[in-house]
Structures are given as structure tokens and as C-alpha cells.
Amino acid sequence: MLPVLLVLTMVEVGSGLVLGAFEADLYRYPTLLVLVPVTIGTAGNLGSVLASRLSTAFHLGTLSFSPTDEMLAGNAVATVALAGTLFPAVGAGAWALRSLLGGARLAVGTVVWISLASGVTLAVLAVAVTLVATYGAYRYGLDPDDVVIPVVTNTCDVLGVVVLLAVVELTL
Amino acid sequence: MTLLAVAREAYEAALPALVVSLVGGLLAGLVLGGMQAELRAVPGLLVLVPALLATRGNVYGSLGARLSTGLHQGLVEPRVDLGNRRLRGAMAAALANGLLASVVAAVAVFLILTALGDDVAPVATLVAISLVTGLLSGVALTAVVVVVVFAGYRRGRDPDTLVGPVVTTTGDVFGLAFLLLAVRLVLAAGGGA
Numbered sequence A: 001m002l003p004v005l006l007v008l009t010m011v012e013v014g015s016g017l018v019l020g021a022f023e024a025d026l027y028r029y030p031t032l033l034v035l036v037p038v039t040i041g042t043a044g045n046l047g048s049v050l051a052s053r054l055s056t057a058f059h060l061g062t063l064s065f066s067p068t069d070e071m072l073a074g075n076a077v078a079t080v081a082l083a084g085t086l087f088p089a090v091g092a093g094a095w096a097l098r099s100l101l102g103g104a105r106l107a108v109g110t111v112v113w114i115s116l117a118s119g120v121t122l123a124v125l126a127v128a129v130t131l132v133a134t135y136g137a138y139r140y141g142l143d144p145d146d147v148v149i150p151v152v153t154n155t156c157d158v159l160g161v162v163v164l165l166a167v168v169e170l171t172l
Numbered sequence B: 001m002t003l004l005a006v007a008r009e010a011y012e013a014a015l016p017a018l019v020v021s022l023v024g025g026l027l028a029g030l031v032l033g034g035m036q037a038e039l040r041a042v043p044g045l046l047v048l049v050p051a052l053l054a055t056r057g058n059v060y061g062s063l064g065a066r067l068s069t070g071l072h073q074g075l076v077e078p079r080v081d082l083g084n085r086r087l088r089g090a091m092a093a094a095l096a097n098g099l100l101a102s103v104v105a106a107v108a109v110f111l112i113l114t115a116l117g118d119d120v121a122p123v124a125t126l127v128a129i130s131l132v133t134g135l136l137s138g139v140a141l142t143a144v145v146v147v148v149v150f151a152g153y154r155r156g157r158d159p160d161t162l163v164g165p166v167v168t169t170t171g172d173v174f175g176l177a178f179l180l181l182a183v184r185l186v187l188a189a190g191g192g193a
Helices: A002-021 A023-028 A030-060 A070-101 A108-139 A144-171 B003-034 B036-041 B045-072 B085-115 B123-154 B159-188
Strands: none
Touching: A002 A023, A002 A144, A002 B045, A002 B085, A023 A030, A023 B036, A030 A070, A030 A108, A030 A144, A030 B003, A030 B045, A030 B159, A070 A108, A070 B003, A108 A144, A144 B045, B003 B159, B036 B045, B036 B159, B045 B085, B045 B123, B045 B159, B085 B123, B123 B159
């Protein structure tokens, strides 16, 4: 447990370094700072829900690694649909909370757009990471429950920061 | 099942827990957005935030998973009994892992930012903030995980499905609230940069 924990901690330090590189933008637009934990958390949650569903299906023997597999494709579609539903709410919520405190410099549409674009991108990446990790666990005879969820959650944390800040750079 | 039936079922099963943890994440963001003064006062603190938050999920999520496996196997009784060695051992191990990971993250951030030539607070300040945050949120999260897993189990809910959302939600909120408190305590104690 401990070596894995330390590796995951270093991965998260990497995502912190990305965050630190955009410190100035985050201080200038505090709404973006509000978006950070919820974007990271929701991306990690989407990945871990997908991973635990796939790993249960895998244990039950109802999963095959083929693009025409309904279990696989259906869960992938659901992940992107969940992101499409949740992330506009994330953006609107972050904007509303920040406005209550004062100091919101970004328009609500901009924040919702940043959140939605990062969320859908993240969902697609989360699906890809989860499939690769689940398939890897299966190929190497590891229990997907033990391996896939921590790998997916922490990878999605890092991707969450990178994608959010990339969308911010492209938008602002 | 057809693709759409699978997708609909997966969507409906996941939505409620995700919405709950979304609300928690927004509250955590509100705390982070409101602590700009502290983030500026301790350079390097922002870099430390993802590691401190993820430790909560990695450590206390695994505590929850271990407790729920113990319950399923009948090795742990669903009540808070500090005389139970297995329960006490799992709680102590989680707290120790959480503190160790927090300290490692603080030292790593200090070393990397120093090597990059960036502005960074003294290593003692970062470690002290990490330790206080890790201790306070560790105790709070252990209590929440134990109570939720046991109460859920006694009501016939599968603790496995409760642990994830509970840990992410309370972990984000507690993690950042205690981080704010820890920064203020450490700065007040004279550990400022």
C-alpha cells in the first residue's frame, strides 16, 4: 500500500506544479480557483465509477474487450453523457458562489463554457484511461478492483488540472 | 442489453452520488477561492493542494474499502469499539499513511520548486502546514468513514457503494477547511515566509 501511495502522491505533486504554473491566472480570475477542486473531483469520480462498473462486469464475465461490446460502449456513452449534464452545473455553480462573495470577473457564459468543454474532454480521456488500465490489469492477471481505481482516479486528477487550464488558455 | 439500455442504466445509477460530491466540490472550491491571501503568503502552497486532497481519497477510501471487506467477512463488528484490534489497527495505519504522504508531498514540493528556482516558503512551514492539515482532516475523515460505513451496513446498504462518494465529498471540504485553519495556525505561530 505504502509504495503505491507515495507514487500516487508524486503524481499529484506533478498536477500541483501545473496548477502553480498558472497561479497568476487563477488569482486574477478567482472563479477559476473555485472550479479547480470540483473539476478534479468530478473527473476522478467519473473515472472511478466507470472503472468499478467495468471491473464488476469483468468479474461477472459479461465484459469483452471489443468495440462492439454493448457493456463497454454503453458505459462509455453514459460517462460522456454524465459529464455533459454535470459540468454545465459545475460552471454555473462556481460562478454563482463566486458572485455571492463578489469579485467574479468572468461572465456566466464563459465559466459554463470553460467547465463544459473541460468536462466533456475529460470524460473522453477518462474513458480512454479506464479502458487501457482495465485491459492492462486483465492482460497481466491483476484484480482490476485493486489496480484500476487508484490509477484512474489519480490520472484523472492530473488530467483535470491540465485540461481545465488548457481550455482556460484557449478561451481567455 | 442494448447499448442505450446499458447507457441509461449506468447514467441513472451514477448520477445521485456524483451530484452530491459535486456540491461538496463546489464548497471546497469556495474555500480555496477565498484563501488567496494565505496562498500568496505561503508560496508553494497552491502546488501542494492536489496532493493533500488526493491523499484523503487514496488513504481514507482504502480505509473504507478495508472496513467494508472486514464487515462482509464478519471480521469487524458494525459498531464503534476501540477495543477491537482490527478496527484500531486499520484506523492507526490510515492515519500514519496519510501523515507520511502529506510530509513527503511537502518536502517534494519544496525541493522541486527550489530546483526550478521558484519562490517557495521554508520547508518547515510547508511540512508544518501539511502535518496539521493531515492530522485534523485525518481524524475527522476516520470518524466519518467509520460511522458512515457502520451505519450504512446496519441499515442494509452495501458499504462499498457508500465509501467512494462520502470520502471524496467530505475529504474535499474537510481537506480545504482544515488547510485554511492550518495555514492560519502556522503563520500565527511565526512560521511565515
